Amino acid sequence: xxxxxxxxxxxxxxxxxxxxxxxxxxxxxxxxxxxxxxxxxxxxxxxxxxxxxxxxxxxxxxxxxxxxxxxxxxxxxxxxxxxxxxxxxxxxxxxxxxxxxxxxxxxxxxxxxxxxxxxxxxxxxxxxxxxxxxxxxxxxxxxxxxxxxxxxxxxxxxxxxxxxxxxxxxxxxxxxxxxxxxxxxxxxxxxxxxxxxxxxxxxxxxxxxxxxxxxxxxxxxxxxxxxxxxxxxxxxxxxxxxxxxxxxxxxxxxxxxxxxxxxxxxxxxxxxxxxxxxxxxx
Numbered sequence: 001x002x003x004x005x006x007x008x009x010x011x012x013x014x015x016x017x018x019x020x021x022x023x024x025x026x027x028x029x030x031x032x033x034x035x036x037x038x039x040x041x042x043x044x045x046x047x048x049x050x051x052x053x054x055x056x057x058x059x060x061x062x063x064x065x066x067x068x069x070x071x072x073x074x075x076x077x078x079x080x081x082x083x084x085x086x087x088x089x090x091x092x093x094x095x096x097x098x099x100x101x102x103x104x105x106x107x108x109x110x111x112x113x114x115x116x117x118x119x120x121x122x123x124x125x126x127x128x129x130x131x132x133x134x135x136x137x138x139x140x141x142x143x144x145x146x147x148x149x150x151x152x153x154x155x156x157x158x159x160x161x162x163x164x165x166x167x168x169x170x171x172x173x174x175x176x177x178x179x180x181x182x183x184x185x186x187x188x189x190x191x192x193x194x195x196x197x198x199x200x201x202x203x204x205x206x207x208x209x210x211x212x213x214x215x216x217x218x219x220x221x222x223x224x225x226x227x228x229x230x231x232x233x234x235x236x237x238x239x240x241x242x243x244x245x246x247x248x249x250x251x252x253x254x255x256x257x258x259x260x261x262x263x264x265x266x267x268x269x270x271x272x273x274x275x276x277x278x279x280x281x282x
Contacts, residue, residue, distance in 0.1 A: 002049050002060070003067045012068035025071055032070040035102055036063060040122055042138035059132070062122045069115045076108060078214055083200050088133060114172040118152040127210075137165040145207055147183030147232075149225055158225040165233035186231035186239065191224060194265035195250070200224075205220040216256050220246045 006025050010016050037046040041063065049060050060177075070124060123144065126132050149155050149278055152173045161169050170176040192200040206213065213221065215278060223246035231239035250257040260266050 001029065001065050001170075002033050003071070005029070008064060009068040009071060012065045016072070024075055028071040028074045029067060032074065035070065036066050036119075036122075038140070040119065040126075040140055040144070042135065042140045043049040044138070045135055050217055057128075059122075059125065060251060061258045062118065062125055064114065066118045066122060069111055069118060071107065073111050073115065076104070112172060116152055119189070119265040120153050125150050133210075136210075141208070143180060145204060146187075147180045148203065148207070148221075149183055150207075154225075155179075155229060158222065159229040159233070160235065160238060161224065162235065162238075163216070164238075165230065168261040182232035183228050187224070188230040190236065190239060191201070191227050191243045192229050193221075193265060194240070194247045196260050196265035197222060198263045198265075199250075199257065199260040202259045214256065216249065216253055220249050223249070229271055 006022055008232055009025060009029070033046070037043065041049070047103035049063055052060060126135050126141075127150070144150050149158065152170070155170065155176050159165070159169060168179070168182075170179055187200055188197065201250075203224070223242045227239040227246065229239075230236070230242065247260075250260045254261050
């Protein structure tokens with residue numbers, strides 16, 4: 001196991017005070033490890049961390065922190081409940097006063113924010129550390145990257161919250177993760193019909209191969225991210241508007257975007273809009 005029981009959970013949640021070594025956490029730890037492996041790590045890296053090699057010590061801490069926080073969050077609702085012959089009862093401790101519902105809810109909210117930040121930090125660490133380049137070949141990285149927006153923080157930078165998007169706007173890392181497939185569909189259908197499927201694939205390949213983007217490429221990619229986020233959340237009008245703006249920049253800077261200018265989409269757009277001011281207005 002990556003986290004071995006209550007003692008290691010307590011390293012990351014030092015305010016926990018319990019007598020003995022409660023087994024209530026054991027199954028929750030296993031579930032939390034499965035989740036982070038399925039969503040981010042992949043099987044090979046999960047098994048590597050279980051060996052606890054010194055070279056993986058920093059990565060181990062990042063993953064242990066996620067497992068500890070997620071384990072505790074999942075067990076909070078049942079921490080003070082026991083099942084007796086007469087039904088459920090609440091554990092009583094005369095030396096301590098029970099926390100109010102508001103304080104418990106504040107704790108839950110705080111831990112959820114911490115969990116979101118920890119998952120983002122893990123992804124950024126894996127992306128930036130060459131020791132784990134093999135992770136880029138996993139199904140987990142392929143899924144995280146195929147929507148172009150790899151972290152929840154990145155999404156919050158480009159995701160527009162309005163009346164059209166509020167129903168699907170993600171309010172946690174888990175919500176963001178569930179939106180991934182819709183982000184990919186938005187990129188490879190509506191948005192790629194403007195920026196070209198070839199250029200959309202080029203962006204993804206550069207991210208996966210750790211290639212650097214130029215300043216003007218980053219400007220276009222920012223608009224593309226806004227576009228796919230908006231479309232994925234139901235605001236197609238905003239998304240298409242941002243895709244058009246991205247395309248206008250590429251059309252005005254031909255030498256910086258050869259893949260786009262050689263594409264069939266660029267040729268079709270040139271014919272379609274030859275007599276209109278749709279691109280000249282940007």
